[in-house]
Amino acid sequence: MPSVDELCVPGHPHETRKRSIFPRDPRRKGPRVDPQAYIDRPNQRLPMTEPLLDLLVVGAGPAGISVAVEARAAGIAASKILLFEKGEAHSWSIRKFYPEKKLVTANFKGLAAQCRGVLCIPDLSKGETLSYLDRAIRDHELAVRYREAVTAIAKQADGTFLVRTEKGTHRTRVCVIAIGILGKPNRPDYKIPPKVRARTHFDVTSERLEGERVLVVGGGDSASEYVQYLVQCGNEVTLSYRRSEFRRMTSLNRESLFALEERGQARILRASDIEGIELDEGRPHVRFTGASPPSETFDHIVFALGGATPAAFLQSVGIDFEGGDPRVTDGYETSIPGLYLIGDLAPETGSIILAFNSSRDAMVDICASHLECELPDRAE
Incomplete structure (x- = not known):
């Protein structure tokens, strides 16, 4: 931890006859948009622009980047992996909510967190952590679409997922949601004039x-x-x-x-x-x-009231909840087979190493259950 003296450093909605495969966003007015209809009409907005992916990741923070790195280590081609990040750069919550030179701690509330995956860091400053993740994206040839939010996810009859963003629709065999809670900070109960x-x-x-x-x-x-x-x-x-x-x-x-x-x-x-x-x-x-x-x-x-789980989005996808939390297995799979939650949204998170580890555990489960891949033992 640095000393106190070191801390201060300066769409066009298109009517379709088909029934929508996506839940309607109650906040939007106008007719439903069926992305499947745009597959048949590629000249329209929201085109199906990509071939079938093996892994689509929602969120390019530490957990999202690390699950993509684990997929590369398991032998999945870079062309079969795609990450979407609504912010201007990866790890947006770290960039926005962490003061300069704040330590990104490897441990969790003072308890040691043992690295199990490909990515592993000691306590680093904000800048050092972002540089480390920059290198992870570059070295593993990850494709990240910035300023592109995912708006809907729908499971198909063939077991794949259709994922809609603000700019297109994509099909994937496995989808991992790795969005942070700090992007939606808790607000006070009382009114702010x-x-x-x-x-x-x-x-x-x-x-x-x-x-x-x-x-x-x-x-x-x-x-x-x-x-x-x-x-x-x-x-x-x-x-x-x-x-x-x-x-x-x-x-x-x-x-x-x-x-x-x-x-x-x-x-x-x-x-x-x-x-x-x-x-x-x-x-x-x-x-x-x-x-x-x-x-x-x-x-x-x-x-500084913490963050809120984006429950409305997760419920719109169809994920089951227990109490106020989404239900996941030990491998971070939700009630929808092939759809995973990691990072801030998974249980017992709180440090970057635990985010990395949840990515590793999810990828082990993904290889065992959904994709033809195998993770090598971690090199010490």
Whole structure:
């Protein structure tokens, strides 16, 4: 973990007579679009532009990249693998939500995570991790389509999947969903007045804050790291957490946060909850319960409340849930044969090594159940 002093571095809807194979998005108006119809009319929008793939990956973060690397190690040709990423570059959540020089930790909450797959790293900085993943994409000749979101996935009678994106429709034997939860950060239950929304944030990279009074809301590792970063950038920082103890943080982040408090560089409002936010001359005025003073005005608020599983998308695909979580096997296969969930959406994730390992386990299952491939033993 770097010291605090190192942290601050500067479609046309087309009516069709066929019944749609894709669930209708309730947010969209107009007639259904049947991508199968465009296979018969290749001059229309959403053409079937690719031959049958062996593996299509939704999301090009650490888990998505690593499952494609595992597929290459298992002997699957690069031309049979395709990744889609809605962001401008791979690992978009790391780029957007991690402060510069933040460590991307190999372990999980202080517990060692043993590498089982092709990809393996020690604790690295944000930049070092992105460079490592750059090399993985290049060295394994992976094809990644950036700025292209997947909008629907449908299982076909022949066992393949049709996957629709904003630009086309593709057919694949196996589909792996490896989208992160941070791309959809949790939002507070209380209303944020429209006139102060420009002063509320869900990351510390989109807008650089310096010399401001900033309230950070949350109690996990991101909250601590945001506080450390904002302090180093010359801000007056207050952290509000609804619990009295910070059990969700690693010991390192907890100790770093408490050190800032002891030195008077950050203020912590323990067991404080936010009742609401009001407008105070263009700035957010926050009403607390369990805090003194009971209300206070800040220049900016940064929320570090974690991410939400994109349940609506997964349910639209037809994946079964148990409670609030998608149901997967030990090999990360969902209730739909041939469709896998890895990374943030899989159980017990939290570190990049566990993301890599979930990719390895999924690929072992894929080779055993769906594709003619075999993974070699990992070279130590």
